[in-house]
Amino acid sequence: MDLTGTVMTRQQDITIMMLTVLFSNQVSARFCRKHTKQVLLVSMDGFRYDYPEKAKTPNFDKMAQDGVRAKYLQSTFTTKTLPSHYSMVTGLYDESHGIISNEMHDPEFKDDFDIQTFPDSKWWSQGEPIWITTRKHGLKSGTVHWPGGYIEIQGIGANKVHRYNDSVPFEQRIDIAIEMLAEDKFNFVCVYFNEPDLTGHIFGPDSVEIVKMVEEMDSLVGKLFSKLEQKGLQDSVNLVVTSDHGMTSTNYDNKLINIYDVVDRTYIKSTLEIGAIMQVVPEDGRDTYVVNTINKHPNIKAYRKDDIPEVWHFKNNRRVTPILVVADEGWTLTHDPDVTKRSPRTGEHGYDNGLVTMQPIFYAVGPNFVPGFFSPPFQLIDIYPMICELLSISPAPNNGTLDNTSIFLRPAHDYSSCSDISFDVIHNSP
Incomplete structure (x- = not known):
């Protein structure tokens, strides 16, 4: 009879039991950690x-x-x-x-x-x-x-x-x-x-x-x-x-872009927002033309909804328009420069x-x-x-x-540990 194998198995059982108790204690401490709840x-x-x-x-x-x-x-x-x-x-x-x-x-x-x-x-x-x-x-x-x-x-x-x-x-x-x-x-x-x-x-x-x-x-x-x-x-x-x-800083004198100076308004059904981004709804069948035309401008980028970068976690919602236009940092998009300039801004957000x-x-x-x-x-x-x-x-x-x-994060001052939790260890006879 090979007793070595039996001894090793028992030692392994004890080790595993100790590790299990230690791990359980750590996990339980995580969940019993006291917070002031305000x-x-x-x-x-x-x-x-x-x-x-x-x-x-x-x-x-x-x-x-x-x-x-x-x-x-x-x-x-x-x-x-x-x-x-x-x-x-x-x-x-x-x-x-x-x-x-x-x-x-x-x-x-x-x-x-x-x-x-x-x-x-x-x-x-x-x-x-x-x-x-x-x-x-x-x-x-x-x-x-x-x-x-x-x-x-x-x-x-x-x-x-x-x-x-x-x-x-x-x-x-x-x-x-x-x-x-x-x-x-x-x-x-x-x-x-x-x-x-x-x-x-x-x-x-x-x-x-x-x-x-x-x-x-x-x-x-x-x-x-x-x-x-x-x-x-x-x-x-x-x-x-x-x-x-x-x-970030903006300048309406030389960094204001009228979207209708970039693409003919007859190809756009509607727009939403001005500033760092603009949502665009193109006329039916004109999305490719609108995207390609906008992307000829060096300081703005147009995306079809499906092509919006995944890293932004933005495109997967029904409220996102067929085209999203994003300006480079410091540039401003508008559909009416005269109206926009009535309330000039030298600071803006909404960018990447x-x-x-x-x-x-x-x-x-x-x-x-x-x-x-x-x-x-x-x-x-x-x-x-x-x-x-x-x-x-x-x-x-x-x-x-x-x-x-x-x-x-840490426990509250009046709560030093989770020592009130006990762990029952079952001892099996050999």
Whole structure:
């Protein structure tokens, strides 16, 4: 009888059992990790990743020292306000959540999207925003001036909603959000500010005015810290301050392109949007001619819908027009130069999301963030699964991943381990 084989088998069994227990402990620790279950998400529109280096930002510096700062976030295409904000709160690419731009037409609805009218929830129903995911898990949520924050899906919306109104002062928006966290005990709250985007459009990303506005937004962060401390929330709220996209310089004097100077208007049925991109519907049977003619221009590129680069995660949605035209960085598309020049811009976004100038900031601080952590770049769509983790809820299907953010998450201060979990090991007789 060969006893060697028997001994080796038993040793292997013990080794495998030990590894199994160790692995189970690691996996269980991952799922039993305690979070404070309160998150405040703040978006400062058009806050380019390198703006803090242009100005004095003691409060952002404090966030980086006490929490997490990323080199930048990889924004989604298109790098525009509505699509990027909806990607942030759903974890979905534009083609997946359906808010493909600030202006769009839905052939199924036979209707046009106009954000000024607070479009019906049907437009947003291809994605599930975090304030609804929160409600589905029995928690409470609130939105403060957030793009699309008013929507309901299957009759479920945030517990409290403050629709966007640019006349409401920034500090008042903070007070509303703090009240939701302190008095209403909401688990998730998001608040939106339309700066420094507005200043960037008017004066450009390299202006003295943008430096001043960045410092004003930094001061706002300081006021937010103070209000959190006054309410005793600093040890219970995980604060995330981020943005939707960056900004680049433009010049209407020599970088403005009239699409009808490039291709005869008789070949185009309609267009949507001006700026970095333009959606084009050609006359029947004229798509090849329109694409080829536009592509003779050295500073713009036209794509048939099927040829839109996969890396943009944009083309697979019914709202995408047959032709998409994308301008080179700094160039502007229009269908009416006279009208466009009445509201001149020296800063713009909406360009290829691979451009570094299109990337926004990311800062986070709170009981579940590792202090002093400088993170490599990650994607805007990773914010949604990260917030779900901080709320200890299961995310809806999404394109993001927790892998990119789990490296700077930690247990809360009052929760050192998962030692209360026991593992029963069965000892078999030889």
